[in-house]
Amino acid sequence: MLKLDGISDLKSPISDLKKQEDKIMHDGCAGSFENGQQVVDKVRMMGFAQQLMPMPLDIECHGCKETFTMEEFEGHCPKCDMVHGVTPCHAFDPNNIMAAGIGY
Ligand SMILES: [Zn+2]
Numbered sequence: 001m002l003k004l005d006g007i008s009d010l011k012s013p014i015s016d017l018k019k020q021e022d023k024i025m026h027d028g029c030a031g032s033f034e035n036g037q038q039v040v041d042k043v044r045m046m047g048f049a050q051q052l053m054p055m056p057l058d059i060e061c062h063g064c065k066e067t068f069t070m071e072e073f074e075g076h077c078p079k080c081d082m083v084h085g086v087t088p089c090h091a092f093d094p095n096n097i098m099a100a101g102i103g104y
Contacts, residue, residue, distance in 0.1 A: 035102030
């Protein structure tokens with residue numbers, strides 16, 4: 001919940017989903033995820049999937065180990081199409097990026 005203010009400042013269509021978002025936030029953006037699918041689901045739900053990260057991160061694909069630049073909160077490996085996601089709160093550390101699965 002501490003990071004919620006930062007999210008609210010971003011331009012996104014989430015204001016109408018405020019209640020739903022608050023519920024998810026409790027163990028969502030500020031917490032940890034069990035798997036990458038939860039991360040990607042959340043990023044998509046918040047409308048961040050196609051939004052640019054504060055800074056692009058070079059990451060190693062969790063599937064094929066190819067290094068690629070992740071520029072949006074949802075990133076697809078150009079080689080194997082593994083889908084990776086990271087929440088806006090955690091987008092500064094590539095260690096927080098999780099893989100949801102190929103073609104997820
Ligand atoms: Zn890959």
